[in-house]
Amino acid sequence: xxxxNPLFTLILLWHTANFAQxxxxxxxxxxAQLDWxxxxxxxxxxxxxHVFDGKIYNQAQNRITPIADYNIFxxxxxxxxxxxxxxxxxxxxxxxxxxxxxxGFALFQSDSNPYSMKALKFQDGKGDLxxxxxxxxxxxxxxxxxxxxxxxxxxxxxxxxxxEGESTFAKNRQHYYNTMVExxxxxxxxxxxxxxxxxxxxxxxxxxxGGPDVLSIFEKHQPNGLFYHNLQRADMRWGGSESGTVPYxxxxxxxxxxxxxxxxxxxxxxxNNFALLKTGDPNGIYYMPAMSDAPLRGYGGHDWFWxxxxxxxxxxxxxxxxxxxxxxxxxxxxxxxxxxxxxxxLPETDTKRLKELGDEISRRFANKIGATAGAGDQVKLQFxxxxxxxQVVLMEDITKGERVRKxxxxxxxxxxxxxxxxxxxxxHKFIHEFEELEVSELRLKILESRGExxxxxxxxxxxx
Numbered sequence: 001x002x003x004x005n006p007l008f009t010l011i012l013l014w015h016t017a018n019f020a021q022x023x024x025x026x027x028x029x030x031x032a033q034l035d036w037x038x039x040x041x042x043x044x045x046x047x048x049x050h051v052f053d054g055k056i057y058n059q060a061q062n063r064i065t066p067i068a069d070y071n072i073f074x075x076x077x078x079x080x081x082x083x084x085x086x087x088x089x090x091x092x093x094x095x096x097x098x099x100x101x102x103x104g105f106a107l108f109q110s111d112s113n114p115y116s117m118k119a120l121k122f123q124d125g126k127g128d129l130x131x132x133x134x135x136x137x138x139x140x141x142x143x144x145x146x147x148x149x150x151x152x153x154x155x156x157x158x159x160x161x162x163x164e165g166e167s168t169f170a171k172n173r174q175h176y177y178n179t180m181v182e183x184x185x186x187x188x189x190x191x192x193x194x195x196x197x198x199x200x201x202x203x204x205x206x207x208x209x210g211g212p213d214v215l216s217i218f219e220k221h222q223p224n225g226l227f228y229h230n231l232q233r234a235d236m237r238w239g240g241s242e243s244g245t246v247p248y249x250x251x252x253x254x255x256x257x258x259x260x261x262x263x264x265x266x267x268x269x270x271x272n273n274f275a276l277l278k279t280g281d282p283n284g285i286y287y288m289p290a291m292s293d294a295p296l297r298g299y300g301g302h303d304w305f306w307x308x309x310x311x312x313x314x315x316x317x318x319x320x321x322x323x324x325x326x327x328x329x330x331x332x333x334x335x336x337x338x339x340x341x342x343x344x345x346l347p348e349t350d351t352k353r354l355k356e357l358g359d360e361i362s363r364r365f366a367n368k369i370g371a372t373a374g375a376g377d378q379v380k381l382q383f384x385x386x387x388x389x390x391q392v393v394l395m396e397d398i399t400k401g402e403r404v405r406k407x408x409x410x411x412x413x414x415x416x417x418x419x420x421x422x423x424x425x426x427x428h429k430f431i432h433e434f435e436e437l438e439v440s441e442l443r444l445k446i447l448e449s450r451g452e453x454x455x456x457x458x459x460x461x462x463x464x
Contacts, residue, residue, distance in 0.1 A: 026401030026450050027253050027287035032226045033235060034399065035143065035196060037252075037289055037428040039094040040328045042335045043087035044147060044199075044293070046304045047129070048101040049073055052342045057305045063102050063152040064159065070105060071121050075344025080129070084136040086346050087338065090354035091361050094196055096145035096335075097133045099188060101201070104153035112183030115155050134192050143196035145226075146188055150181050150212070151202035151261075161205040178212040185214050189221035197226035197235075203261035204230040234258045236333075237288050240278035242302070244294030244334055245326035249425040251280030252331055252402050254288040282405060282425070289428070292327035295337035296320075296350055306339035311349040320357045321364075329431030364391070364463055371459035379455050381442040386414075390436040391461040394426045394444065397454035402427050405448035411439035426455075433463070 029037070050062055052072040087095050100106050106116035108130035117127045130146065137144035151161050156177055163173040189195070198218060205211025209231065218227055226235040237259050239246040259269055259277060269276050280290060297303035297313035315323075327334040338354075340346050369389055372381045392409060396402060402425065409420040409432070420442075421432050442460055446453040 042094040044096040078344030080132045080136040086351040091358040094143040098147045101149040102152040104155035145197040147199040181212040239290040240274035244323035252289040253284035293335035331427035379444040394430040395457040397456040412441040
């Protein structure tokens with residue numbers, strides 16, 4: 001069909017061009033999300049009263065049974081510097097502390113929650129583990145995050161966010177609990193400076209579900225941090241397991257603004273063993289990268305908290321390296337759960353393994369044969385002579401969003417071009433190991449892209 005009116009034709013062409021441009025747009029991460037992905041490895045320190053009871057942790061019982069004597073909390077050798085240094089030795093650039101967990105006990109000075117370190121004989125009731133932890137993070141140059149558990153609280157009798165029952169007593173208790181949580185969260189967000197992220201374990205019910213209004217407090221006092229999560233907002237997503245890995249591909253975008261938790265998750269999210277959380281969605285309209293969490297003591301067990309006689313559960317080095325490749329190397333982040341003991345120290349078995357992990361990762365990326373960057377549908381990495389290569393790293397400039405949808409990596413051997421890998425997502429980082437090739441050139445071909453591909457790094461390595 002031809003239009004005789006030139007003005008109408010121009011308007012039609014303008015709308016067509018803008019529609020095409022809109023189709024090419026991709027979600028853009030916030031600075032906090034960029035900082036999160038650049039951290040790549042994160043430590044989360046789990047500490048609570050039951051670390052001191054000499055019993056094996058039982059989550060089901062711990063959620064419903066108050067600790068008989070909170071003064072069992074007595075870490076005589078407490079040293080948060082030692083904790084954070086161990087995390088840094090592993091390569092972590094962010095660390096998180098459980099300020100409260102399922103007992104409900106607060107590891108800081110709280111005027112809102114009397115069940116806190118103010119009540120302890122330890123340090124004459126003046127101790128503040130959250131303060132010490134934040135100072136240690138600043139000392140060692142790690143971004144600090146805080147984990148706040150409000151879904152379960154055995155002291156206050158909170159089960160899945162709520163006081164059980166419909167009586168006036170239950171409603172009054174719920175109102176008290178919600179008000180206390182709001183006060184406690186305000187303290188955390190105003191008394192300790194900026195937090196890189198806040199992690200509400202199992203989510204955080206808002207007023208619409210009968211819970212406290214924590215999101216508005218966060219947005220008021222910590223506007224530059226990451227929020228994870230409630231039914232309204234999630235700035236990253238759980239990777240669908242506690243294996244420390246995500247599959248390939250794992251896109252950094254997602255179709256929903258929040259992920260829910262358990263029964264509150266949409267069917268589309270919980271179906272097929274949370275498959276959508278693992279893979280993400282290349283057409284998702286929200287930037288929401290996956291996180292891959294696992295306890296360091298998860299080899300034949302699954303210990304998020306320290307218990308006596310469990311050093312044998314620390315993952316072997318080779319397992320941790322595989323985790324790294326299948327999390328950081330799959331456009332995710334690796335979160336390792338670390339377990340300070342009853343003395344207040346990270347056990348020597350754990351600190352040694354963390355140092356070994358950091359050293360091994362450094363070794364694997366020390367022998368960089370070459371690196372380049374570029375934009376468009378092809379990026380070449382050329383060498384002055386043939387080189388033995390068995391690992392490549394790709395990174396997109398995700399400040400412009402995840403654009404690549406399909407790509408290949410090829411190597412030019414003495415017998416011509418050889419296919420090394422054909423993939424889809426690159427995102428923040430993609431790492432691929434392969435059988436050694438001797439090549440004079442590597443070639444990255446972008447076969448499909450939403451807008452022009454922006455490759456921040458294309459590097460090659462030789463591992464021994």
